[in-house]
Amino acid sequence: MPGVLADRVAIVTGAGQGLGAAEASALAAAGARVVLNDLPGPALDRVAEHIRAAGGEAAICPGDVAEWSTGELLVRTAVGGFGGLDILVNNAGVLRDRMVFSMSEQEWDTVIRVHLRGHFVTTRLATAHWRAQSKINNRPVYARIVNTASEAFLLGSAGQPNYAAAKGGIVALTLATARGCARYGVRANAICPRARTAMTGSLMGAPPDGPDPLSPARVAPLVIYLAGPAGERITGEVFVAHGDMVALLGPPTVRAAFHASGDQWTVDELDATLGKVFTADPPQPGFVCSETLPLAASTLGED
Numbered sequence: 306m307p308g309v310l311a312d313r314v315a316i317v318t319g320a321g322q323g324l325g326a327a328e329a330s331a332l333a334a335a336g337a338r339v340v341l342n343d344l345p346g347p348a349l350d351r352v353a354e355h356i357r358a359a360g361g362e363a364a365i366c367p368g369d370v371a372e373w374s375t376g377e378l379l380v381r382t383a384v385g386g387f388g389g390l391d392i393l394v395n396n397a398g399v400l401r402d403r404m405v406f407s408m409s410e411q412e413w414d415t416v417i418r419v420h421l422r423g424h425f426v427t428t429r430l431a432t433a434h435w436r437a438q439s440k441i442n443n444r445p446v447y448a449r450i451v452n453t454a455s456e457a458f459l460l461g462s463a464g465q466p467n468y469a470a471a472k473g474g475i476v477a478l479t480l481a482t483a484r485g486c487a488r489y490g491v492r493a494n495a496i497c498p499r500a501r502t503a504m505t506g507s508l509m510g511a512p513p514d515g516p517d518p519l520s521p522a523r524v525a526p527l528v529i530y531l532a533g534p535a536g537e538r539i540t541g542e543v544f545v546a547h548g549d550m551v552a553l554l555g556p557p558t559v560r561a562a563f564h565a566s567g568d569q570w571t572v573d574e575l576d577a578t579l580g581k582v583f584t585a586d587p588p589q590p591g592f593v594c595s596e597t598l599p600l601a602a603s604t605l606g607e608d
Protein backbone atom coordinates (compact mmCIF):
# COMPACT_ATOMS: atom_id res chain seq x y z
CA MET A 306 0.00 0.00 0.00
CA PRO A 307 2.48 2.67 -1.11
CA GLY A 308 1.58 6.13 0.12
CA VAL A 309 -0.97 4.93 2.65
CA LEU A 310 1.17 6.46 5.41
CA ALA A 311 2.17 9.64 3.55
CA ASP A 312 2.88 12.48 6.01
CA ARG A 313 2.76 10.10 8.97
CA VAL A 314 5.64 9.90 11.44
CA ALA A 315 6.54 6.56 12.97
CA ILE A 316 8.90 5.39 15.72
CA VAL A 317 10.28 1.85 15.46
CA THR A 318 12.33 0.33 18.29
CA GLY A 319 14.86 -2.43 17.67
CA ALA A 320 15.03 -1.31 14.06
CA GLY A 321 18.66 -2.24 13.42
CA GLN A 322 17.90 -5.70 12.07
CA GLY A 323 15.31 -8.45 11.82
CA LEU A 324 11.64 -7.63 12.14
CA GLY A 325 12.22 -4.03 13.24
CA ALA A 326 14.35 -3.28 10.17
CA ALA A 327 11.75 -4.88 7.87
CA GLU A 328 8.91 -3.00 9.53
CA ALA A 329 10.77 0.32 9.42
CA SER A 330 11.57 -0.14 5.72
CA ALA A 331 7.96 -1.04 4.97
CA LEU A 332 6.65 1.97 6.94
CA ALA A 333 9.01 4.23 4.99
CA ALA A 334 8.00 2.60 1.69
CA ALA A 335 4.38 3.34 2.61
CA GLY A 336 5.29 7.02 2.98
CA ALA A 337 6.01 7.43 6.70
CA ARG A 338 9.00 9.35 8.00
CA VAL A 339 10.62 7.01 10.48
CA VAL A 340 12.52 7.53 13.71
CA LEU A 341 14.64 4.46 14.31
CA ASN A 342 15.95 3.16 17.60
CA ASP A 343 18.34 0.34 18.44
CA LEU A 344 21.40 -0.11 20.62
CA PRO A 345 24.30 2.05 19.42
CA GLY A 346 26.17 0.49 16.49
CA PRO A 347 26.47 0.53 12.73
CA ALA A 348 23.34 -1.57 12.11
CA LEU A 349 21.00 1.34 12.74
CA ASP A 350 22.93 3.60 10.34
CA ARG A 351 22.73 0.92 7.66
CA VAL A 352 18.93 0.64 7.96
CA ALA A 353 18.55 4.44 7.85
CA GLU A 354 20.81 4.65 4.78
CA HIS A 355 18.87 1.85 3.08
CA ILE A 356 15.61 3.77 3.69
CA ARG A 357 17.08 7.05 2.43
CA ALA A 358 18.54 5.32 -0.66
CA ALA A 359 15.02 4.12 -1.46
CA GLY A 360 13.74 7.71 -1.25
CA GLY A 361 12.45 7.61 2.32
CA GLU A 362 13.15 9.81 5.34
CA ALA A 363 14.75 8.40 8.47
CA ALA A 364 16.34 9.69 11.68
CA ILE A 365 18.16 7.55 14.20
CA CYS A 366 18.04 7.59 18.01
CA PRO A 367 20.51 5.01 19.31
CA GLY A 368 20.06 3.92 22.92
CA ASP A 369 18.63 1.37 25.32
CA VAL A 370 14.87 1.47 24.76
CA ALA A 371 14.22 0.78 28.45
CA GLU A 372 15.92 4.07 29.39
CA TRP A 373 13.56 6.97 29.96
CA SER A 374 15.97 9.32 28.19
CA THR A 375 15.87 7.13 25.05
CA GLY A 376 12.08 7.31 25.01
CA GLU A 377 12.22 11.08 25.43
CA LEU A 378 14.74 11.38 22.59
CA LEU A 379 12.53 9.26 20.30
CA VAL A 380 9.40 11.34 20.90
CA ARG A 381 11.39 14.61 20.73
CA THR A 382 12.97 13.59 17.42
CA ALA A 383 9.60 12.63 15.95
CA VAL A 384 7.78 15.74 17.14
CA GLY A 385 10.64 18.23 16.89
CA GLY A 386 12.41 16.82 13.83
CA PHE A 387 9.54 15.48 11.76
CA GLY A 388 6.69 17.62 13.08
CA GLY A 389 4.57 15.03 14.86
CA LEU A 390 4.06 11.48 15.99
CA ASP A 391 1.42 9.15 14.55
CA ILE A 392 2.70 5.60 14.87
CA LEU A 393 4.69 3.74 17.53
CA VAL A 394 6.00 0.26 16.72
CA ASN A 395 7.46 -1.35 19.83
CA ASN A 396 9.66 -4.20 18.68
CA ALA A 397 13.06 -4.23 20.46
CA GLY A 398 13.81 -7.44 22.28
CA VAL A 399 16.38 -9.90 23.60
CA LEU A 400 16.42 -13.50 24.76
CA ARG A 401 18.06 -14.99 27.86
CA ASP A 402 16.59 -18.49 27.69
CA ARG A 403 16.92 -20.72 30.76
CA MET A 404 14.67 -23.04 32.75
CA VAL A 405 13.11 -21.19 35.67
CA PHE A 406 15.04 -23.16 38.29
CA SER A 407 18.38 -22.14 36.73
CA MET A 408 17.61 -18.57 35.71
CA SER A 409 19.76 -15.80 37.17
CA GLU A 410 18.30 -12.58 38.48
CA GLN A 411 20.07 -10.75 35.70
CA GLU A 412 18.61 -12.99 32.98
CA TRP A 413 15.15 -12.34 34.39
CA ASP A 414 15.65 -8.60 34.81
CA THR A 415 17.22 -8.04 31.39
CA VAL A 416 14.37 -9.64 29.47
CA ILE A 417 11.60 -8.03 31.52
CA ARG A 418 13.38 -4.69 31.27
CA VAL A 419 14.01 -4.60 27.53
CA HIS A 420 10.63 -6.02 26.48
CA LEU A 421 8.13 -4.87 29.10
CA ARG A 422 9.72 -1.68 30.42
CA GLY A 423 10.91 -0.95 26.86
CA HIS A 424 7.29 -1.09 25.66
CA PHE A 425 6.11 0.94 28.67
CA VAL A 426 8.59 3.83 28.35
CA THR A 427 7.73 4.66 24.73
CA THR A 428 4.02 4.01 25.29
CA ARG A 429 3.97 6.27 28.34
CA LEU A 430 5.67 9.15 26.56
CA ALA A 431 3.79 8.75 23.25
CA THR A 432 0.35 8.51 24.88
CA ALA A 433 1.07 11.57 27.06
CA HIS A 434 1.92 13.47 23.86
CA TRP A 435 -1.23 12.25 22.11
CA ARG A 436 -3.45 13.03 25.11
CA ALA A 437 -2.06 16.58 25.28
CA GLN A 438 -2.58 17.06 21.52
CA SER A 439 -6.11 15.74 21.76
CA LYS A 440 -6.93 18.16 24.58
CA ILE A 441 -5.40 21.13 22.74
CA ASN A 442 -7.33 20.37 19.54
CA ASN A 443 -10.44 19.18 21.35
CA ARG A 444 -10.69 16.05 19.20
CA PRO A 445 -9.11 12.62 18.97
CA VAL A 446 -5.71 12.40 17.29
CA TYR A 447 -4.38 9.88 14.76
CA ALA A 448 -2.39 7.51 16.96
CA ARG A 449 -1.39 3.90 16.39
CA ILE A 450 0.61 1.56 18.59
CA VAL A 451 1.74 -1.84 17.34
CA ASN A 452 3.34 -3.88 20.13
CA THR A 453 5.31 -7.07 19.72
CA ALA A 454 4.24 -10.04 21.81
CA SER A 455 4.94 -13.70 21.06
CA GLU A 456 3.21 -17.04 20.98
CA ALA A 457 5.51 -17.87 23.92
CA PHE A 458 2.99 -16.17 26.20
CA LEU A 459 0.19 -18.41 24.92
CA LEU A 460 2.16 -21.59 25.31
CA GLY A 461 4.08 -20.89 28.50
CA SER A 462 7.34 -21.66 26.72
CA ALA A 463 9.15 -23.80 29.30
CA GLY A 464 12.68 -22.61 28.59
CA GLN A 465 11.65 -18.94 28.41
CA PRO A 466 9.85 -18.03 31.66
CA ASN A 467 11.25 -14.48 31.54
CA TYR A 468 10.33 -13.99 27.88
CA ALA A 469 6.86 -15.59 28.20
CA ALA A 470 6.12 -13.40 31.23
CA ALA A 471 7.32 -10.25 29.46
CA LYS A 472 5.24 -11.03 26.38
CA GLY A 473 2.15 -11.77 28.46
CA GLY A 474 2.76 -8.43 30.15
CA ILE A 475 2.97 -6.71 26.78
CA VAL A 476 -0.44 -8.10 25.83
CA ALA A 477 -1.90 -6.80 29.10
CA LEU A 478 -0.21 -3.41 28.55
CA THR A 479 -1.67 -3.32 25.03
CA LEU A 480 -5.20 -3.91 26.33
CA ALA A 481 -4.86 -1.36 29.13
CA THR A 482 -3.50 1.20 26.65
CA ALA A 483 -6.27 0.48 24.13
CA ARG A 484 -8.93 0.96 26.80
CA GLY A 485 -7.32 3.84 28.65
CA CYS A 486 -6.44 5.96 25.62
CA ALA A 487 -9.30 5.24 23.19
CA ARG A 488 -10.95 8.59 23.86
CA TYR A 489 -7.83 10.41 22.65
CA GLY A 490 -7.81 8.44 19.39
CA VAL A 491 -5.16 5.90 20.32
CA ARG A 492 -5.45 2.44 18.77
CA ALA A 493 -3.19 -0.20 20.32
CA ASN A 494 -2.75 -3.75 19.09
CA ALA A 495 -0.19 -6.51 19.52
CA ILE A 496 1.32 -8.92 17.04
CA CYS A 497 2.90 -12.30 17.70
CA PRO A 498 5.27 -12.65 14.74
CA ARG A 499 7.39 -15.49 13.52
CA ALA A 500 10.39 -14.82 11.31
CA ARG A 501 13.88 -16.06 10.60
CA THR A 502 16.09 -13.47 12.33
CA ALA A 503 19.20 -13.32 14.50
CA MET A 504 16.91 -14.14 17.44
CA THR A 505 15.49 -17.31 15.90
CA GLY A 506 18.16 -18.31 13.35
CA SER A 507 19.56 -21.15 15.44
CA LEU A 508 16.03 -22.52 15.98
CA MET A 509 14.77 -22.11 12.42
CA GLY A 510 17.99 -22.87 10.58
CA ALA A 511 19.25 -21.47 7.29
CA PRO A 512 16.79 -19.96 4.81
CA PRO A 513 15.78 -22.08 1.82
CA ASP A 514 16.94 -21.32 -1.72
CA GLY A 515 14.51 -18.83 -3.21
CA PRO A 516 11.82 -16.90 -1.34
CA ASP A 517 11.88 -17.43 2.42
CA PRO A 518 8.40 -18.10 3.87
CA LEU A 519 9.77 -16.92 7.21
CA SER A 520 11.16 -13.65 5.91
CA PRO A 521 10.58 -10.73 8.36
CA ALA A 522 9.22 -8.80 5.37
CA ARG A 523 6.17 -11.09 5.41
CA VAL A 524 5.14 -9.77 8.83
CA ALA A 525 5.49 -6.10 7.85
CA PRO A 526 2.21 -5.72 5.85
CA LEU A 527 0.13 -6.35 8.98
CA VAL A 528 2.05 -3.61 10.79
CA ILE A 529 1.42 -1.21 7.89
CA TYR A 530 -2.25 -2.15 7.85
CA LEU A 531 -2.71 -1.62 11.61
CA ALA A 532 -0.74 1.66 11.38
CA GLY A 533 -2.82 2.84 8.44
CA PRO A 534 -6.32 4.33 8.09
CA ALA A 535 -8.07 0.95 8.41
CA GLY A 536 -6.46 0.54 11.81
CA GLU A 537 -8.90 3.17 13.11
CA ARG A 538 -11.45 0.39 13.70
CA ILE A 539 -9.04 -2.10 15.29
CA THR A 540 -7.86 -1.84 18.88
CA GLY A 541 -7.03 -4.10 21.79
CA GLU A 542 -6.51 -7.05 19.45
CA VAL A 543 -3.78 -9.68 19.31
CA PHE A 544 -2.67 -11.18 16.00
CA VAL A 545 -0.35 -14.03 15.08
CA ALA A 546 1.49 -13.33 11.82
CA HIS A 547 3.99 -15.21 9.70
CA GLY A 548 4.43 -16.30 6.10
CA ASP A 549 1.09 -16.10 4.33
CA MET A 550 -0.93 -16.33 7.55
CA VAL A 551 -2.55 -13.80 9.86
CA ALA A 552 -4.61 -15.13 12.78
CA LEU A 553 -6.82 -13.07 15.07
CA LEU A 554 -6.73 -14.42 18.61
CA GLY A 555 -9.82 -14.69 20.77
CA PRO A 556 -9.73 -13.64 24.41
CA PRO A 557 -9.41 -16.15 27.25
CA THR A 558 -12.81 -17.61 28.01
CA VAL A 559 -14.46 -18.88 31.17
CA ARG A 560 -14.17 -22.64 30.79
CA ALA A 561 -16.55 -23.51 33.59
CA ALA A 562 -18.05 -21.80 36.65
CA PHE A 563 -19.15 -23.57 39.83
CA HIS A 564 -21.15 -22.35 42.80
CA ALA A 565 -21.00 -23.49 46.41
CA SER A 566 -24.16 -25.05 47.83
CA GLY A 567 -24.01 -22.57 50.74
CA ASP A 568 -22.61 -19.04 51.13
CA GLN A 569 -19.05 -20.11 50.50
CA TRP A 570 -16.97 -23.09 49.51
CA THR A 571 -15.51 -25.62 51.90
CA VAL A 572 -12.36 -27.48 50.91
CA ASP A 573 -14.32 -30.76 50.92
CA GLU A 574 -16.99 -29.36 48.61
CA LEU A 575 -14.31 -27.94 46.30
CA ASP A 576 -12.72 -31.38 46.19
CA ALA A 577 -16.05 -33.02 45.41
CA THR A 578 -16.70 -30.51 42.60
CA LEU A 579 -13.30 -29.78 41.04
CA GLY A 580 -12.03 -33.30 41.62
CA LYS A 581 -14.38 -34.43 38.84
CA VAL A 582 -12.80 -31.95 36.42
CA PHE A 583 -9.09 -32.50 37.01
CA THR A 584 -8.74 -36.21 36.43
CA ALA A 585 -5.73 -36.37 34.07
CA ASP A 586 -2.68 -38.10 35.54
CA PRO A 587 -0.15 -36.56 35.18
CA PRO A 588 -1.93 -33.20 34.92
CA GLN A 589 -1.28 -30.99 31.90
CA PRO A 590 -1.15 -27.19 32.13
CA GLY A 591 -4.68 -26.11 31.30
CA PHE A 592 -4.35 -22.39 30.62
CA VAL A 593 -2.45 -22.95 27.37
CA CYS A 594 -3.36 -22.02 23.80
CA SER A 595 -1.64 -24.33 21.34
CA GLU A 596 -4.12 -23.68 18.53
CA THR A 597 -1.63 -21.42 16.78
CA LEU A 598 0.86 -24.24 16.26
CA PRO A 599 -0.94 -25.95 13.33
CA LEU A 600 -1.23 -22.51 11.69
CA ALA A 601 2.53 -22.59 11.22
CA ALA A 602 2.45 -25.79 9.17
CA SER A 603 2.33 -24.10 5.78
CA THR A 604 4.99 -21.55 6.75
CA LEU A 605 7.31 -24.16 8.18
CA GLY A 606 6.66 -26.59 5.34
CA GLU A 607 5.30 -29.31 7.59
CA ASP A 608 1.93 -29.85 5.96
Ligand SMILES: NC(=O)c1ccc[n+]([C@@H]2O[C@H](COP(=O)([O-])OP(=O)(O)OC[C@H]3O[C@@H](n4cnc5c(N)ncnc54)[C@H](O)[C@@H]3O)[C@@H](O)[C@H]2O)c1
Nearest residue numbers: 319323324343344369370397398455498499500502503504
Ligand atom coordinates in the same frame (compact mmCIF):
# COMPACT_ATOMS: atom_id res chain seq x y z
N1 LIG B 1 11.65 -13.72 15.14
C1 LIG B 1 10.59 -14.36 15.64
O1 LIG B 1 10.19 -15.44 15.19
C2 LIG B 1 9.84 -13.72 16.79
C3 LIG B 1 8.78 -14.45 17.36
C4 LIG B 1 8.03 -13.86 18.36
C5 LIG B 1 8.35 -12.58 18.79
N2 LIG B 1 9.41 -11.92 18.24
C6 LIG B 1 9.69 -10.58 18.75
O2 LIG B 1 9.94 -9.71 17.66
C7 LIG B 1 10.82 -8.67 18.08
C8 LIG B 1 11.98 -8.55 17.09
O3 LIG B 1 12.69 -9.75 17.13
P1 LIG B 1 13.68 -10.23 15.96
O4 LIG B 1 13.34 -11.65 15.71
O5 LIG B 1 13.67 -9.26 14.85
O6 LIG B 1 15.06 -10.23 16.75
P2 LIG B 1 16.46 -9.52 16.43
O7 LIG B 1 17.38 -10.00 17.50
O8 LIG B 1 16.84 -9.73 15.01
O9 LIG B 1 16.14 -7.97 16.62
C9 LIG B 1 15.94 -7.39 17.88
C10 LIG B 1 16.52 -6.01 17.86
O10 LIG B 1 16.27 -5.39 19.13
C11 LIG B 1 17.46 -4.69 19.49
N3 LIG B 1 17.56 -4.48 20.93
C12 LIG B 1 17.86 -5.37 21.89
N4 LIG B 1 17.90 -4.78 23.09
C13 LIG B 1 17.61 -3.47 22.88
C14 LIG B 1 17.51 -2.36 23.74
N5 LIG B 1 17.69 -2.46 25.08
N6 LIG B 1 17.21 -1.15 23.21
C15 LIG B 1 17.02 -1.02 21.88
N7 LIG B 1 17.10 -2.06 20.99
C16 LIG B 1 17.40 -3.26 21.52
C17 LIG B 1 18.59 -5.58 18.99
O11 LIG B 1 19.82 -4.89 18.91
C18 LIG B 1 18.04 -6.03 17.64
O12 LIG B 1 18.40 -5.15 16.59
C19 LIG B 1 11.23 -9.02 19.51
O13 LIG B 1 10.44 -8.32 20.43
C20 LIG B 1 10.94 -10.50 19.59
O14 LIG B 1 10.73 -10.93 20.91
C21 LIG B 1 10.16 -12.46 17.24
